[in-house]
Amino acid sequence: MSVEITSPRFKDNAKRALADGPLQAALSKVGPGFIGKRTAAADKLPEFDALRDSARDIKDHTLAHLDLYLERFEEKVKAAGGHVHFAVDAADARDIVTKICRDLGARTVTKGKSMISEEIGLNDHLSAAGIEPVETDLGEYLIQIRGEAPSHIIAPAIHLNKEQVEEDFRRVHTHLAPERNLSEPTALLAEARGELRQKFLVADVGITGANFLVAETGTSIIVTNEGNGDLTQTLPKAHIVLASLEKLVPTLEDVSQLLRVLARSATGQEMSVYTTFSTGPRRPGDPDGPGEYHVVILDNGRSGMLGGPLKEMLRCIRCGACMNHCPVYHAVGGHAYGWVYPGPMGSVLTPALIGIEKGANLPNASTFCGRCEEVCPVRIPLPKLMRHWREKEFERHLTPAPQRYGLAVWGFFARRGWLYRPATGLAMTLLSVLGRKKGRFAALPLAGGWTGHRDFPAPEGGTFQAQWRAQRAARNTRHANRDAKKDARP
Amino acid sequence: MTSSRDTVFASVRRALGVTSQEAPRRQEADGRLAGHPRGLVPARAQLPAAARLALFKDMVVAAAASIDHLPSADDVPGAVASYLRGRNLPPTILRGGDARLAALPWHREPNLDVWIGPSDGRQLAGLSHAFAGVAESGTLVMLSGPDNPSTLNLLPDHHLVVLDAADVAGDYESVWTRIRERFGPGVMPRTVNWITGPSRSADIEQTLLLGAHGPRSLHVLLVGGA
Ligand code: SF4
Numbered sequence: 095m096s097v098e099i100t101s102p103r104f105k106d107n108a109k110r111a112l113a114d115g116p117l118q119a120a121l122s123k124v125g126p127g128f129i130g131k132r133t134a135a136a137d138k139l140p141e142f143d144a145l146r147d148s149a150r151d152i153k154d155h156t157l158a159h160l161d162l163y164l165e166r167f168e169e170k171v172k173a174a175g176g177h178v179h180f181a182v183d184a185a186d187a188r189d190i191v192t193k194i195c196r197d198l199g200a201r202t203v204t205k206g207k208s209m210i211s212e213e214i215g216l217n218d219h220l221s222a223a224g225i226e227p228v229e230t231d232l233g234e235y236l237i238q239i240r241g242e243a244p245s246h247i248i249a250p251a252i253h254l255n256k257e258q259v260e261e262d263f264r265r266v267h268t269h270l271a272p273e274r275n276l277s278e279p280t281a282l283l284a285e286a287r288g289e290l291r292q293k294f295l296v297a298d299v300g301i302t303g304a305n306f307l308v309a310e311t312g313t314s315i316i317v318t319n320e321g322n323g324d325l326t327q328t329l330p331k332a333h334i335v336l337a338s339l340e341k342l343v344p345t346l347e348d349v350s351q352l353l354r355v356l357a358r359s360a361t362g363q364e365m366s367v368y369t370t371f372s373t374g375p376r377r378p379g380d381p382d383g384p385g386e387y388h389v390v391i392l393d394n395g396r397s398g399m400l401g402g403p404l405k406e407m408l409r410c411i412r413c414g415a416c417m418n419h420c421p422v423y424h425a426v427g428g429h430a431y432g433w434v435y436p437g438p439m440g441s442v443l444t445p446a447l448i449g450i451e452k453g454a455n456l457p458n459a460s461t462f463c464g465r466c467e468e469v470c471p472v473r474i475p476l477p478k479l480m481r482h483w484r485e486k487e488f489e490r491h492l493t494p495a496p497q498r499y500g501l502a503v504w505g506f507f508a509r510r511g512w513l514y515r516p517a518t519g520l521a522m523t524l525l526s527v528l529g530r531k532k533g534r535f536a537a538l539p540l541a542g543g544w545t546g547h548r549d550f551p552a553p554e555g556g557t558f559q560a561q562w563r564a565q566r567a568a569r570n571t572r573h574a575n576r577d578a579k580k581d582a583r584p
Numbered sequence: 585m586t587s588s589r590d591t592v593f594a595s596v597r598r599a600l601g602v603t604s605q606e607a608p609r610r611q612e613a614d615g616r617l618a619g620h621p622r623g624l625v626p627a628r629a630q631l632p633a634a635a636r637l638a639l640f641k642d643m644v645v646a647a648a649a650s651i652d653h654l655p656s657a658d659d660v661p662g663a664v665a666s667y668l669r670g671r672n673l674p675p676t677i678l679r680g681g682d683a684r685l686a687a688l689p690w691h692r693e694p695n696l697d698v699w700i701g702p703s704d705g706r707q708l709a710g711l712s713h714a715f716a717g718v719a720e721s722g723t724l725v726m727l728s729g730p731d732n733p734s735t736l737n738l739l740p741d742h743h744l745v746v747l748d749a750a751d752v753a754g755d756y757e758s759v760w761t762r763i764r765e766r767f768g769p770g771v772m773p774r775t776v777n778w779i780t781g782p783s784r785s786a787d788i789e790q791t792l793l794l795g796a797h798g799p800r801s802l803h804v805l806l807v808g809g810a
Contacts, residue, residue, distance in 0.1 A: 120789070127790045141626045148623045155616075161596050161604045162613040170770065180589040232796060233787035251787050259788055279788040287797060294797075295705060310617050311772045321738055321783040321798025328734050328775070339592070344613070345620035346763075350756040354626070361786075364643065365721040368798065369778035377774050379730035381680075381702040393592045400599035 099448055101432030104455035111426040120253050121427050124246075128418035131362025132469065142358065149355050150473045152348045153340075153409035157400060163309040163342045164391070170312025174374025176387035184214035187392045191216060191301065191334055192223050194388055198331055200225055200298035204290075206316060206323030207231035208303030209247055209412060210336040210392055212434040213447070216301075227301075228293045230322040232286055239266045245428030245436065248360050248414040253427050256282060290322070300326035300384065304337035305411070306352065307389070310345040312373055314389055317356065319367045327372060332386035335372070339391050340408040352411060355471035360413040395447050403482050407442050409472040416466035416476055422459050431456060438466035442479040450486055457483035618769075622757045629720035629755035636719045637809055640752050643722025647781030648794060649802035653749075657684070657807050660746055661693040667744060667803055668696075668709060678703055678740065679711040682731040685746065702733035703740055710740035710799075716759045717752040717806075721780055724804065725759050728775035737777050743799040745779075749809025 100107055111117055136142045156163055168178040181187035187210075195203060203220060205211060205227055217227040217238070229238040233251035237244055239262050244250030251259075260276040263285055276282055302323045304314040314335040316323040327333040343349045357363040376383035399405055417423040417437025428436035433453075435443050441460060445453030457480040466476040586594075597604060604610075631639060644651045652663050668675055676697040679685050690698050703710055712732060716725040724745055728734045737743060753759050767773065783798030794800055 123790055139626060139628075141624055144624055145626075152623070158600065159609060159613045161593060161600065161602060162610060164593070164596070165604070166613070166617060174772075174774075180587075180592040182588045182591050186588055230797065231787070232785045236787065249787060249790070252790070254788075256789050279791045280793055282788055283785060283793050283796060287795070290797065291705060310620060311770055313772055319783070320785050320796035322796070324734070324738050324777065325797055328738065339596070344616045346760045347620045347622050347757055350760070351623040353756070363780075364647070365723055365778065365780040367647075367779065367781050367783060369723075369780075371772060371776040371778075373772040373774055375774070377729070380728060380774060381730065381733040382735045383728060383774055391592070393595065397592060397595035397599050400596060401601060402599070 099433050099452055101444060101448065101453050101456055102451075104430060104432055104459060107430035107432055108426040108459070111430045116255055116258070117253055117427055120255055121424055124252060124418060125424050128361070128415075132359060132415060132418070133362075135358035135362040135364065138364075139354075139358065142355070145351060145354050146471050146473055148351045149411070149471055150409060152343060152351055153411075153472050156343055156348075157340065157405065157408055159344075160339065160342065160400065163344055164339065166309040167307055167312055167342060170309070171374065171387075171389055172312075174312050174387075176312065176374040176389065179388060179390045181390055181392045181394070183394050184392075187214045187336070187390055187394070188216055188219045190390050191336070192219065192225070194332065194334055194386075195220070195225050195299050196223070198298055198386075200331075202226045202228060202293065202297045203299045203301055204228050204230050204293055204297040204326045204330065205234070206300070206302035206318065206326040207234050207250070208301065208336050209244075209434060210303055210338055211301065212244060213338075213394065214336075214392065216336075228290070228297065230290050230294065230320075230326055231318070232283065232320060232322075235286060235290065236262065243429065243434060246414060246417060247412050247435065247437075247439075253429065294325045294329050297326075297330045299332045299334060300328075300330040301334045301336060302327050304335050304341050304389075305356070306349050307337055307342045307391075308344075308346060308349055308371075309342055313346075313371045314373075315349060315369065315371050317353070317366045317369050319361070319363075321368050324368055324370050327370075328383055330384060332388065333372065333375070333384035335387075335389040337389060337391055339393055339396055340410075356411055356413055359415040359469065359471040399446055404442065404446055404479055406474050407439070407446065407479055409474055410439055410443070411472055412439075413471055415469040415471065416474075419465040419469050421461055421463060421465075426459075431459070438476040438480070439474075442474075442476060442483065445483050450483060450490070453483075454487045457481070457487065620760070625755045625757060626720060629718075631719065631754055633809070636754050637749055637752055637806075640717055640719035640722060641806070643719065644781075644804055645722070647722045648784070649722070649781045649804060651804040651806055653806045655808070657687075657746070657748075658689050658692075660688050660805055660807065661690050661696060663805050664711060664744060665693045665696045667742075671742070671801075673708055673742065676707070677709045677711050677744070678707040678736065680713070680732045680736055682713045684713050685711065703735040703738075705735075705739045707740045709742040709744065710736040711744045711746070712736050714745050714747040715751065716762065717747050717804075718756055718759060718778075719752055719754050720756075723756075723778045723780045724802075726775075726777040726779060727763075727773040728777075729773055734775050734777065737779060738798050741795070741799055742801045742803065743779075743782075744803045744805060746805045746807060748807050752806075752809075 171178045179190045220227045229235045236251040245253040302316050305317045306315040357366045375387040420437050423437045431440050433444050441456040462477050675695050678699045714724045715727045782794050782802040783796045784794050785796035786792045
């Protein structure tokens with residue numbers, strides 16, 4: 095799996111994605127698949143929005159006391175017989191993991207899905223050290239055998255169709271009968287299950303991510319539907335947990351609040367199938383479980399975000415709802431973003447982790463429609479944070495000249511609301527009349543950088559502001575952050 | 585040489601503008617850790633006993649698991665045998681050494697082969713005893729320990745779980761309270777597994793399929809309280 099960063103080529107990536115038929119077919123299912131399920135789950139729980147407030151507050155409280163909760167977490171892991179390792183950056187984390195594996199003489203490592211592993215490029219590093227990493231989440235396994243990066247943070251192979259999977263399985267599982275029937279997803283799943291079962295049973299070390307770390311008890315938590323993470327951590331000699339430092343929460347009660355919004359936001363489930371709380375290694379008398387338990391806590395630039403304008407991004411619980419609801423993600427998919435974190439959360443996080451020079455294009459990969467913020471379970475003001483990067487980028491003159499010009503014109507109107515509203519209102523009416531035939535524009539003045547790669551959707555009448563006002567009036571019972579919304583204009 | 589640990593802590597403290605020695609901050613964090621305040625518990629998680637049990641059963645089924653409600657623990661061996669028969673499985677089951685499972689009248693099912701121990705992946709059916717159930721999501725809470733191998737929850741194709749109706753809580757928070765009572769404050773068993781339905785994956789074209797890596801079927805044997 096390559097960790098080559100192609101974010102600076104976002105526009106080319108996007109162009110290629112738009113011309114990729116199978117990818118477009120796969121992407122067309124993202125919205126319908128996820129959006130309805132999340133809405134149904136949210137509607138079934140009257141307290142859902144209040145729980146989102148609670149989740150936000152817990153994360154804010156934890157981040158403000160992060161030093162203290164980290165201390166307690168470390169203390170509790172040690173008390174349970176485990177080890178905590180702090181890693182300043184990706185290289186540091188890779189070295190720590192490799193050393194643990196080497197000390198155990200490990201040859202095979204099974205892996206539960208971990209975005210941190212992707213972030214630090216762990217698999218290539220392990221392979222180079224002569225240790226075979228085997229991804230066990232079905233989606234991760236599919237992309238591993240293709241040598242690809244994940245295209246979604248919870249559904250890493252969402253860009254593939256079953257014909258591609260069948261082709262890959264025939265290419266890789268050459269010891270199986272060539273005439274076997276793999277036309278149905280059930281057959282593909284059964285084959286993967288059989289192949290990976292063997293890997294689980296022989297692996298020396300299991301590496302998982304962590305959805306949460308609990309300071310109160312020194313516990314790491316993984317949430318999966320497949321059960322692969324549990325097999326990964328239960329069967330080998332050692333369990334290594336990879337976590338970034340913002341995964342911390344104070345107590346078991348706090349994590350229960352967060353779990354109530356995580357699965358509902360991600361897949362629309364009431365709860366994911368397996369939520370596993372791990373504390374230390376196998377205890378005396380235990381018939382199974384790992385002999386060693388290590389937690390690697392990665393910083394990699396996050397501590398620097400703590401006190402700054404992007405600190406709210408550290409509340410993210412990686413549910414994927416923002417990308418599931420993002421029209422840009424729906425159009426270009428995850429790989430176009432060029433690194434491990436796609437969609438709105440990636441557009442904010444990627445420049446923070448790899449530098450604005452490389453990530454400058456990403457905060458522009460947004461229509462600023464505000465749906466991401468609307469669904470985020472921890473209420474991260476994603477459009478505002480993307481705009482922060484746009485401003486930074488503008489200040490640094492990383493923006494190509496035509497775009498600077500366009501923004502300056504927009505700024506002129508935006509600062510003069512009385513002019514801006516009628517002017518955009520007029521333009522929108524015009525555009526909607528012009529575009530009605532096709533529903534899409536192939537070219538738009540001042541927006542060449544955008545429409546060069548995709549059609550600009552024709553307005554269905556009314557500006558965002560006008561539509562927003564109308565919607566607000568219809569839903570005046572729901573409290574929403576109107577100011578953040580207003581801010582969210584490009 | 586500065587360790588990575590020191591570097592990370594220094595960087596966190598610098599960003600927060602703190603030294604970690606400030607008494608009010610410490611008090612606030614320590615207070616939260618010791619008091620572990622409950623947040624918002626949904627109304628559906630606070631139902632009276634009968635409605636709670638009914639909700640639990642509904643949620644178990646909604647999560648694609650199945651459930652038998654048995655009058656007494658003595659009915660468990662018969663229910664296990666009939667489950668296996670109904671699915672054309674061999675009359676063999678692997679269980680942990682849990683005293684509550686050992687005390688069941690297995691002799692009533694002379695044809696049922698009952699094995700004890702962790703799973704090595706070759707058994708078709710496993711039987712565990714749950715520590716608790718949670719009505720709000722139909723979740724089973726399993727604790728690891730000498731008598732409850734975690735592998736039983738994961739490796740057999742069919743996972744059968746005995747649960748006392750009296751152990752069905754409305755919410756997760758009540759289960760944490762019970763775990764603290766059992767193990768002491770701030771102490772956890774090695775593994776706590778929350779299980780909500782059988783294993784599944786939607787990684788191929790978002791088609792939901794059961795039986796990804798863990799059990800294809802999850803069957804709850806709810807005992808008493810009917
Ligand atoms: S930013 Fe919010 S919606 Fe997006 S992945 Fe993170 S928590 Fe989920």
